[in-house]
Amino acid sequence: PDVKDLSLDTGVQELLVKARNEGIATAFDRAVKMSQCGFGSAGVCCKQCLEGPCRIAPNGKGPRAGVCGANVDTIVARNFLNTVTQGTASHAEHAREVAHAILEAVEGKAPYTIQDTGKLKALAQGLGITVEGKGINQLAKEVAHKALEDFQKQQGPLHWLKLKGQTKEVENWEKLGLLPVNAHLEVAKSMARQVMGGDADPANLLLGAITMSLVDGFAGLHMSTDLQDVLLGTPKAVKAQYRLGVIKEEMVNISVHGHIPLLAEKVVEWAGKLKEEARKVGAEGINVVGVCCSGNEILMRKGVNVATNYASQELPIVTGALEAMVVDIQCIMPGLQTVASCYHTEIITTLPYAKISGASHVEFSAERADEAAREIVMRAVANFKKRDPRKIAIPNEVTEAYAGFSVEQIVEALKAVNPDDPLKPLVDAIAGGQILGAVAIVGCTNPRKKQDYDNLTLAMELIKNNVLVVATGCSAHSLGKFGLLSPEGLKYCGEELRSVLTAIGQANGLPALPPALHMGSCVDNSRVADLLTALADYLGVGIKDLPAAGSCPETHHPKAIAIGTYFIANGVDVHVGVNPQVSGSELVVNVLTANKEDFPVTTDGLFGGKLIYEEDPVKAAALIIERIKQKRKALGL
Ligand code: BF8
Incomplete structure (x- = not known):
C-alpha cells in the first residue's frame, strides 16, 4: 500500500519510504502481510489446556463445544x-x-x-x-x-x-x-x-x-x-513540540519509550547534567524526545518534546540520527531491535523482566536510578560518532502543543473565571448546552489502521458538535501532531464550545484553551475519572448520569480494554474502533453492548455504561453524541 494509506503523519510517511528503500520492514509492513485468524478475531479459540486447542466456528458449522464441553x-x-x-x-x-x-x-x-x-x-x-x-x-x-x-x-x-x-x-x-x-x-x-x-x-x-x-x-x-x-510533581500547563522533527541532527538524540516515569525522569535529568560530554564528541548537546506513554509522562511534567506514538515507534531509528532508545515496559515492539540493527542506534532495555534479545541492557531500579541513567546517557553520547551520515534524514515538521492538564490545573484555570466555585462555569456551560458533553479520546494507534486518522477524525467530529474533548495516551499524541492541543485548533470547534474555551483561556491570559485538553499517559485516565467524579459529586448524581463518554478509536493493547471496562463499570459508554474479539458469542456481545433491547443482563443495565464497537470514526461520533443527548435528557437538560 501507499504510505499515505498507512499514516496521516507526513513525517512517518517520509520515513516509511526511506525504510522501504533501505529494505527495512516496520510494523506497518508486517501488519499488511499478517492475515488475521478468523477464529481468534471472534474470540472463539480456546487454548486453556492440552485437550485442545479447540475452536467453535462462528458460522454454526462443526462442533458446538470444546472437548471438555465448554461452549x-x-x-x-x-x-x-x-x-x-x-x-x-x-x-x-x-x-x-x-x-x-x-x-x-x-x-x-x-x-x-x-x-x-x-x-x-x-x-x-x-x-x-x-x-x-x-x-x-x-x-x-x-x-x-x-x-x-x-x-x-x-x-x-x-x-x-x-x-x-x-x-x-x-x-x-x-x-x-x-x-x-x-x-x-x-x-x-x-x-x-x-x-x-x-x-x-x-x-x-x-x-x-x-x-x-x-x-x-x-x-x-x-x-x-x-x-x-x-x-x-503534579503536572501544570506546559508548551512543547510534536512530530519526528523534534529529533535534531546536531544533537545526541535519546528517545525514552515505555511507561513508568521513574526512568524517563532520570534520563532527562542526566541529559541536562552531561551536556559537556556531548560537546566533547562534536554534538551541540543532548536532546531527549518522548515516545508513547513515557513520552506523555515527561511531556506533562517537564515539557519534553514528543517524537511519535505507538505504531511508528520504529521510525525515530530510521532517521539515522537516534543514538539510543531506552525502554522499560509495555507497548515496546520487539521489532525495534531488528530495525536498530540496520543503524547505529542502541536499544537499551532496563528491567529484568522485560528484555529483547540483541538489545543492550542497563539494569534500572529506583536505588540505582542515577547510575543507570548516567550510563544510558553516556552510551548515547558514545554512539554519536558511529552515525552514518549517508543514512540521516529527519523530517522537518514540528507542531506546537500544550499539555499538563491535570485536574488540579483544570480547576486552577477555572478559578480564574470563578474563584469561589471553580466548577460552576463548567457545569453552567454543560447545563446551558454550550458544551454538549465531554468525551475522553484515549489509547493507542494500531499498525492495522491508518495511524492517527481515526483519533483525529473522531475528535474533529466531536468538537465540531460542541463536545469537550480531553485526551490521554497515544491518542493525545495523534491530536497533538495535528494541532488540536493548541489554540490554533479552535477553528475546528463549534461556535459555542469555541466561545467557552476562549473565555476560560483569556481569563488565564492565553488566547484560548486548546480544543482538546491533554490529561496525560494511559494511567492518567485516572485524572479523567477524577474529573468525572468531581462533576458528579457537584451535581449530586452518579458518574453514569453525566453526558460523558470514552473512546479508543485505534485500540491495540489489553490495557486499553481493561481501562475501557473500568469506565463501563463507572457507567461511562466506551467506544472502540478495533474489533474487541468477542463477536463469536452473542451472549457476550449482548451483555457488553446492550444491542438487543430485551436482553436480561447488560452492563448498561447494571452500571449505566456499555461498549460501542464502530470502526468508522464519523459514525462512532454520531453514536456517542446520540447517547450524550439521551443522558442530557435524563438529567432534564
Ligand atoms: O499505555 S496508548 S499504545 S503506549 S496502551 Fe500503548 Fe496504547 Fe500507547 Fe501507553 Ni496506552
Whole structure:
C-alpha cells in the first residue's frame, strides 16, 4: 500500500519510504502481510489446556463445544477476562513499582525527593492517616505502606477504591458483590478461574472482568497517578513540540519509550547534567524526545518534546540520527531491535523482566536510578560518532502543543473565571448546552489502521458538535501532531464550545484553551475519572448520569480494554474502533453492548455504561453524541 494509506503523519510517511528503500520492514509492513485468524478475531479459540486447542466456528458449522464441553459463550467470556487481566496486571505492577520507589526515596536509598507535599497530605488524609505532627517523609512512608497493603490485605475493599471511587458507583459495585480486595489476589484469582475446569458461567466470568477492571482503575491507574504526582510533581500547563522533527541532527538524540516515569525522569535529568560530554564528541548537546506513554509522562511534567506514538515507534531509528532508545515496559515492539540493527542506534532495555534479545541492557531500579541513567546517557553520547551520515534524514515538521492538564490545573484555570466555585462555569456551560458533553479520546494507534486518522477524525467530529474533548495516551499524541492541543485548533470547534474555551483561556491570559485538553499517559485516565467524579459529586448524581463518554478509536493493547471496562463499570459508554474479539458469542456481545433491547443482563443495565464497537470514526461520533443527548435528557437538560 501507499504510505499515505498507512499514516496521516507526513513525517512517518517520509520515513516509511526511506525504510522501504533501505529494505527495512516496520510494523506497518508486517501488519499488511499478517492475515488475521478468523477464529481468534471472534474470540472463539480456546487454548486453556492440552485437550485442545479447540475452536467453535462462528458460522454454526462443526462442533458446538470444546472437548471438555465448554461452549462458545464460556470460551469468549473467558478470553475477554484474560485480556482484561493482562491489562490490569500491567497497571498494577506499574503502581507497585512507584509505591516502592517512594519508600526507598524516603528511606534515603533512592535519589528522588517528594515533590507535591500538598497532594501527599490530601492523600494521607483520604486514606485515614493522621497528618498532624508528622514530617513529609513519615507521611510518604505511611501512604506507600497503605498502597502496598492493596497488594497484600485479605479483607475489605481496596483502600484506593474507598479513596477514589465515586460514592454512588461504589454503592452499586458493593451491592453486586464486585469489590476487589487486593490487586495480586484478584489477578491470581482471575487466572485460577480461567483455568480448565474453573469458572464456566459466561455471565459470572464477565462480572469477574468487571472486578478485575476495578483493580485496574484503582490499584493501577489511580494509584500510579497519585503516587507519581506525589513523588515527581503534579503536572501544570506546559508548551512543547510534536512530530519526528523534534529529533535534531546536531544533537545526541535519546528517545525514552515505555511507561513508568521513574526512568524517563532520570534520563532527562542526566541529559541536562552531561551536556559537556556531548560537546566533547562534536554534538551541540543532548536532546531527549518522548515516545508513547513515557513520552506523555515527561511531556506533562517537564515539557519534553514528543517524537511519535505507538505504531511508528520504529521510525525515530530510521532517521539515522537516534543514538539510543531506552525502554522499560509495555507497548515496546520487539521489532525495534531488528530495525536498530540496520543503524547505529542502541536499544537499551532496563528491567529484568522485560528484555529483547540483541538489545543492550542497563539494569534500572529506583536505588540505582542515577547510575543507570548516567550510563544510558553516556552510551548515547558514545554512539554519536558511529552515525552514518549517508543514512540521516529527519523530517522537518514540528507542531506546537500544550499539555499538563491535570485536574488540579483544570480547576486552577477555572478559578480564574470563578474563584469561589471553580466548577460552576463548567457545569453552567454543560447545563446551558454550550458544551454538549465531554468525551475522553484515549489509547493507542494500531499498525492495522491508518495511524492517527481515526483519533483525529473522531475528535474533529466531536468538537465540531460542541463536545469537550480531553485526551490521554497515544491518542493525545495523534491530536497533538495535528494541532488540536493548541489554540490554533479552535477553528475546528463549534461556535459555542469555541466561545467557552476562549473565555476560560483569556481569563488565564492565553488566547484560548486548546480544543482538546491533554490529561496525560494511559494511567492518567485516572485524572479523567477524577474529573468525572468531581462533576458528579457537584451535581449530586452518579458518574453514569453525566453526558460523558470514552473512546479508543485505534485500540491495540489489553490495557486499553481493561481501562475501557473500568469506565463501563463507572457507567461511562466506551467506544472502540478495533474489533474487541468477542463477536463469536452473542451472549457476550449482548451483555457488553446492550444491542438487543430485551436482553436480561447488560452492563448498561447494571452500571449505566456499555461498549460501542464502530470502526468508522464519523459514525462512532454520531453514536456517542446520540447517547450524550439521551443522558442530557435524563438529567432534564
Ligand atoms: O499505555 S496508548 S499504545 S503506549 S496502551 Fe500503548 Fe496504547 Fe500507547 Fe501507553 Ni496506552
